[in-house]
Amino acid sequence: MSDILVSEQSAAGTSGRPSGRLLEVDDLRVEFRTRDGVAKVINGVTYHVDAGETLAVLGESGSGKSVTAQTIMGILDMPPGHVSGGQVRFHGKDILKMSAEERRRIRGEGIAMIFQDSLSALNPVFTVGFQIAEQFRVRRGMSRSDAKKRAIEMLDQVKIPNAKGRFSNYPHQFSGGMRQRAMIAMSLALDPEVLIADEPTTALDVTVQAQIMDLLGELQRERRMGLILITHDLGVVADVADRIAVMYAGRIVEEADVYDLYAKPAHPYTLGLLNSIPRLDEKGQELRTIKGLPPNLMNIPPGCPFNPRCPMAQPVCREKVPPLLQVGVGRASACHFAEELVNRD
Amino acid sequence: MSDPTAASIVSTPPVEQPTGVGAPADAGVPENARREKPRGLLGDAWRDLRRKPLFWISATLIVVFVLMALFPSLFTNGDPENGTLTNSRVEPSANGWFGYDVQGRDVFARVIYGARASIVVSLLSVLGTLLIGGTMGIIAGYRGGWVDALLSRIADVFFGLPFVLGAIVILTTFNGSGTSNSKAEIMALVSISLIVLSWPVVMRLMRSSVLATREADYIVAARALGAGTGRIILKHLLPNCLAPLLVYGTIMVGTFIGVEATLSFLGVGLKSPVVSWGIMINEAQNYIRVSPFLLFFPSAFLVTAVLSFVMLGEAVREALDPKLR
Amino acid sequence: MTENILEVRDLVKHYPVTRGVVFKKTVGHVKAVDGVSFELKAGETLGVVGESGCGKSTLARVLMNLEKPTAGSVLYKGQDIAKLSGGGLRRLRRQIQLVMQDPYTSLNPRMTVGDLIGEPFEIHPEVAPKGSRRDKVKELLDLVGLNPEHINRYPHQFSGGQRQRIGIARALALRPEIIVCDEPVSALDVSIQAQVMNLLEKLQNEFGLSYVFIAHDLSVVRHLSDRVAVMYLGKMVEIGTEDEIYERPTHPYTQALLSAVPVPDPTLRDNKAIIRLTGDVPSPVSPPSGCRFRTRCWKAQDVCAEQVPLLEIRQGSDHPSACHFAEKREIVPAHEV
Structure with missing residues (x-):
């Protein structure tokens, strides 16, 4: 069942999508206007991600890596946030200038995002399956039973064992790793071209982190997605990234191929x-x-x-x-x- | 290392410790830093309060009201209890600033004298409520287990009593018609009935606040240092649990002034010839259309008093939270 | 340096799981720590690693005497700490201190730094006479690399790394012999993490401290520890020197754990041993019979379900390992410096 779905999607991925610059952030500037003053959170960030490529955005807290992602997704709290310059181009079109309706359409289908804290990102009063199926019903106009079928397929694709049985579980009944899988299923439901993963494994144990990163890599290859991985973990980056952009104080300070x-x-x-x-492979020196x-x-x-x-x-x-x-x-x-x-x- | 010396790490460096760890650190402290006084939360809160106009405005008003309650004769030499009927409902003028009521009594004098009953009753009740409810809340929240279960169920019983009905039952029993309680006794009775009926709310607030704070890392850290129950409650729990109580307390002052008026109106609270804002408002309600000033002046005082307490509470709450400075 | 300063014998900590509000009924036990033994030598660092739910934080609480053990004992210089009370307990508190994980929640937001670091002296007034306390606090601030002039500031005016330094200064105030560090750097940013780790190392060298260093980050643990214990579901599965655990791990769980840690070197991507565990850690309320790791283990046989493997030196392992099929396997790629 899932095989059919995968081949269908990868076919769509290779034929339907242009291979050029998928998502470009160009000289983006964001400030937070607060009572105490103006915090310049992003001061001219430029990066891009192509189809099938993994860009790691590396930085410590306060470097602006997450705010950039939130601006791309249009989920930045405004106020206090304020975009004071720059563009975010998706297929060459500046999405910052689009209407709310157009942006909403891009969200999920064009660009999707997964978060660090999967417990608060999933609504606790609805079943996990319902939350995934909901997207098929609202965005694709599917019938209730078709949507459910697709949702179970999605759960199966992210390797949740017994997907059918798990469909009607609530988020709190899932373990941390399972919840993150459900989140991935949800964000990939509408087959986005770019996936932004904001610290997707920071809250997880190492063995589970390894599982989730493997899964993300696999899904990305199958779907030829552009993946923006936001993290502070130099180890994870070394394992999965193609290119790296290092951020400091709201700027890109270095961009390079992972090996370089x-x-x-x-x-x-x-x-x-x-x-x-x-x-891990070195004994303790200072x-x-x-x-x-x-x-x-x-x-x-x-x-x-x-x-x-x-x-x-x-x-x-x-x-x-x-x-x-x-x-x-x-x-x-x-x-x-x-x-x-x-x-x- | 086996000798459990009572020394701190820096005061008496043991032999194996490289000397000079403590000394240069000490020397490095600039002179002005050394002279600077140690400060604590309360000191800092006070410094912060002194800079707030909101605090000064509300504090001044409250002082005025308290003075009014203590020494009404400072503000007026009129007679609040006796009047001449010829002055009935005479409008405000140079003679009687606030006019005269139905029975020809000086409204200004009555408003001034009314402060005592209203403010004493509400402050007493609020203090009592906070004290009893707060203590019960801390005990229930901190001890937990069966103590918590017992106290919470007792609170639930009191919580279940309808407020006004409960007060009527208590007050008609002890302060019904035919009883001859003195003014002070009546005020005490009204306060007690308000406390009895409202402490469960405060207890619940405090309990949930304590429950949330009890498991905080800094409480665990204090326990790991060997801090006793008293220190944990006074130094760690209370300062972090007090904010919601303060806010609720100040709002309660206003509510209680109103409740006192209601009870007076129902004939079970304060009674004429005792003067209170509540009684005045109730008396004025029949003349709203013809003599609105009868209602306006006591209401204005009531609103101002309530507002001052709410503003003071807000200022104190902000001052006690270092993050808001 | 070979003296055992702390000995833990068959430590068990179970928490009852209850149902009902007024009439509580115990329906089971969370077996948070279930038979753990180790010793800590004076001046050494024992790292304890494991994933969430393995019982390492509960272990910290029992070591700190914040919780009474269900069974077993913690001996500080031969004295059972659970049996101490009154003066004895107070003296013990001075010797064992705690550094907690979250620098944002472990400091009372309504106390100044001076009060926070001075609190140990107030609780144990015999340590420092009243007049000298303030200077001592300033010296401690200086010792951990903070500006002594900031003594009147509140925690929220400091960054995460600075707050962790405040926590460390507070733990040092009573001049303890042992500091239990419960994930002391996991909430900090990479560049700050290194500063705090260096500070911990410096303080250990200066004052001859012994650390029990609890963490989930295996790289951090390797960096600081002399010996390392690996925990899984309330049991210790392997214990040995830092070399033995990282270079010659013999328990499958340790091997899986090590292989899951990403190494910051992209050239190792393809020639790295990859062991991927399936599924999640089972519930500590009803752990698997026999070996607790068997449900996720690729080596599991019938014997694993029947017999609890003891933590002992076995054939194929030069250090204690709790696996019936303990066997050396090199996981961590050699790294030339």
């Missing part, structure tokens, strides 16, 4: 991050930390936002904001000394 980035980071922040994580704290977004330091924490900082870093520039094939870095970093041995 781990082999030779072109930004001191990326280098610092890689040095500061304890590794960790080389990044000193200090991320900046207050209401008061971002002038010049390069990373300069107060940067071991390489020079006077120029306090004066000029380094633009994100090409430093090699398919990679860019927003550091005045990126060339030196890349060319070192």
Whole structure:
């Protein structure tokens, strides 16, 4: 049953979809206007994801990685949020300028999202099956029984054992891993072209995290989806990403192919991050930390936002904001000394 | 390491500890930081309150009302209880600022003297309610188990009594017609009946607040340090559970002034010749169309008093929450 | 350094599951910790790893004497801590301290940093005379890398990493011998995590502390621990030195756990041993008979359902492993530095 569905969809995926830039974020700027002042949460973010590609957006809390995703999805709380510039293009069309109706149509069918906290993302008073079937009924106008059939197929595709029996379970009756699977089933129900996964495994145990990441990878390959994986986990990124965009204080500081980035980071922040994580395959030495704290977004330091924490900082870093520039094939870095970093041995 | 010395980690560095850990840290403290006074939650709350106009406005009004209740003669030399019928329903003028009521009594004097009954009854009842309900709530929430079950069921019984009906039953028993209670006795009776009927609400509030806070990590952390029950309740539970109580308490002051008026109207609360805003409002209701000022002045005082308490409560609540500073 | 400062013997902690409001009926037990034994040597770090629900946090609470064990004992220098009361318990509290996971909820929001770190001195007034406490608090702040001038601030004015430092300063105040760290860095950002881990290491070296380091992150545990214990559903399945557990794991669960940890090196993507467990951890109310891991284990035989495998040194394992079929298997790819 599920096989038929899969082949149908992958066929649609290869023939019906243009292979160019699927989703582009272009110089996006978002600020939070609060009583205490204006927090510049996103200060010119540019990235794109193509069909069948996994882009990892890596960053710590407050780096703006989730806000970018929320802006793309149109679920950012406004106010206090406010888009002060830039575009988000889906198939070349700026979705920030679309009407509410058009955006709603893109949500789910064009771009879907899964969240970290699957318990609060699922409505506790409806059964999991109903919440999935609901989408088929509302968006595809299916009959109740057809929608149920499709929902069970979806549950089966995300490898929930005994999908038929689980259809009428409530979210709290699912374990954390199962709930995340149900969330994935729900977001993939309308066959989106881009899936944004915001810290999808952060709340899960490692063995379950591995299962979920495998599942996501598999579904992505089958459907040739563009996947934007938002995470802070350098390990997960190394396992699944094709390209990586590293964010710091609302900017992309480095963008590179996954192999290049781990082999030779072109930004001191990326280098610092890689040095500061304890590794499973390494015995304990003192960790080389990044000193200090991320900046207050209401008061971002002038010049390069990373300069107060940067071991390489020079006077120029306090004066000029380094633009994100090409430093090699398919990679860019927003550091005045990126060339030196890349060319070192 | 086997010697459980009573020393803190920095005061007397043991031999194996590299010396100089404590000393330079001490020396590094700037002079002005050392002179700075230690502060606590209450001190900080007070500093915060002093900067709030809302606090000063409401506090001033409340002081005025309390003075009114204590020393009404400071504000007026009129007679609240006796009047001349020729003045019946005379409109406000330079002589009688607030006019005269049906029986020719000076409304201004009555309003001033009325503050005592209204404010004393409502404040007493609110304090009693908060004290009893709060204590029961803390005990039930913190002890849990059968204590909680027992207290909660008792509260449910009282909660089940209809408020006004309950008050009527209590008050007609002890303060019915034919009884000759003094003014103070009547006020005490009204307060007690209000407390008896409203503590369960406060207890429930407190209990749920305590239940939510009891399992908080910082309570566990305090227990791990060896803190006793008293310290946990006073230092950790109470400051974190008090906010909803304060808000409810200030709202209750207003409600109780109104309830006191209702009971007076029903003839089981305060009675003439005792003066209270409630009694005045009730007396005025028959003349709303012809002499609206009879209703306006006591109501205005009542509303102002209630508002002051609500504003004070709000200001105090904000001051007690460091996150709002 | 070989002295056992803490000995845990057959520790059991069951929580009753009850139904009903007034007349409570016990319908079962959550077997949170079910027969755990280990010892902690002075000055060492024992890492305890496991997934959620394995009982590692309950273990922390029993070690801290916040919960009485259902059976078994925790011996601090030969003294059963569950039997202590009054003065004895107070003295013990000074020796064993706790650092909690969530720096946002473990500090009372209505107390200043000075009050928070000074609280241990108020509870144990014999440790520091009243006049000296404030200076001591400032010294502690300095020790954990915070500005002593911030003594009058409230927790919400600090970032997560700074709050965790406050929690550590508070745990250090009474100069304990043992600190139980319950997931102390898992709520922190990557770059901050490293700072706090370095701080913990520095303090251990300076004061000769012993840590029981409870965490779900195997990389963090490897970094800090001398010895590591792996827990699954209330049981310890394997215990050994950091090398023995990470280089030569013999219990299938440890192997699966290690293989699931993503390594931050994309070149290892394809030549990594992958063991994927199916399903979820069973309920601790009714754990599987025999070996608790058998329902998810690829090696399970009939004997696994019948016999509880003891945590002992077996053939095929150079350290205690609770598997009937313990067998070395290299999981973690060698990494040249």
